[in-house]
Amino acid sequence: MIKASGLTKAFRTHSTEVLAVDCAHVEVKPGEFVLILGRSGSGKSTFLGMLAGLIRPTTGSVRIEGIEISNLSEDNIAELRAKKIGFVFQFSGLIPTLTALENVMLPTLFYKNGPGSRISAVELLRKVGMSEREDAYPRTLSSGEMKRVAIARALINKPALLIADEPTGDLDVDTEYEIMELFSLLNKEGMTIIMVTHNPDLVKYATRTYGMHKGKIQQNIGTVSFRKDQRE
Numbered sequence: 001m002i003k004a005s006g007l008t009k010a011f012r013t014h015s016t017e018v019l020a021v022d023c024a025h026v027e028v029k030p031g032e033f034v035l036i037l038g039r040s041g042s043g044k045s046t047f048l049g050m051l052a053g054l055i056r057p058t059t060g061s062v063r064i065e066g067i068e069i070s071n072l073s074e075d076n077i078a079e080l081r082a083k084k085i086g087f088v089f090q091f092s093g094l095i096p097t098l099t100a101l102e103n104v105m106l107p108t109l110f111y112k113n114g115p116g117s118r119i120s121a122v123e124l125l126r127k128v129g130m131s132e133r134e135d136a137y138p139r140t141l142s143s144g145e146m147k148r149v150a151i152a153r154a155l156i157n158k159p160a161l162l163i164a165d166e167p168t169g170d171l172d173v174d175t176e177y178e179i180m181e182l183f184s185l186l187n188k189e190g191m192t193i194i195m196v197t198h199n200p201d202l203v204k205y206a207t208r209t210y211g212m213h214k215g216k217i218q219q220n221i222g223t224v225s226f227r228k229d230q231r232e
């Protein structure tokens with residue numbers, strides 16, 4: 001489905017260089033539900049951004065269904081993203097001048113004749129518990145509500161791959177549970193999911209976990225190594 005090889009991102013600011021992602025090798029097969037855990041600043045968002053072609057790597061490659069994305073033009077990457085990838089940003093990234101429903105429908109403009117429609121947008125808002133706020137503008141929503149609208153928006157084109165950056169970060173435990181059950185169902189129906197979280201309790205939903213530490217990514221880090229009390 002998606003394969004990152006030697007993926008590296010260095011951010012240069014006049015005097016310093018931050019190695020945000022350091023030579024990541026990750027392969028995710030269709031139907032997997034992969035969780036990435038790691039401390040703040042460890043490079044998780046940068047890694048997800050490169051997987052989706054939103055951030056250009058310093059070195060290394062990303063292949064999506066065998067296609068090397070660095071060989072594609074910006075337009076072709078955008079098209080690939082619209083058709084194959086749903087992306088939930090860490091900070092919801094809703095368009096302030098559009099209502100919740102309009103925000104959810106926005107990606108259908110970039111995938112004409114795709115599976116998304118007004119009916120499916122209404123249905124998705126119901127699934128994330130936001131039916132009553134269809135006509136609300138983002139500024140009138142709480143951050144957890146904005147997150148839920150952003151999740152619906154990421155799902156509207158029925159992506160084969162969902163990449164979600166802390167999608168439940170602003171949610172209470174009950175709403176988090178509902179969202180994770182939704183993701184779990186979508187995964188069982190065939191959607192591949194790559195998700196960043198700070199909550200080690202969510203490991204039970206994953207088929208595989210990765211840990212990130214200072215830009216380095218390692219496979220199969222269990223929950224234990226994330227609990228400071230147990231690590232030290």
Ligand SMILES: Nc1ncnc2c1ncn2[C@@H]1O[C@H](COP(=O)(O)OP(=O)(O)OP(=O)(O)O)[C@@H](O)[C@H]1O
Pocket residue numbers: 011012013018019020038039040041042043044045046047090
């Ligand atoms: N545009 C940028 N310019 C310079 N440095 C950056 C930039 N984006 C990220 N960084 C740095 O890269 C490192 C990794 O950042 P990143 O946002 O990927 O971390 P993260 O694991 O997602 O953290 P969090 O859990 O807080 O969201 C950090 O040290 C950050 O300061």
Ligand SMILES: [Mg+2]
Pocket residue numbers: 044045046090165
């Ligand atoms: Mg982040």
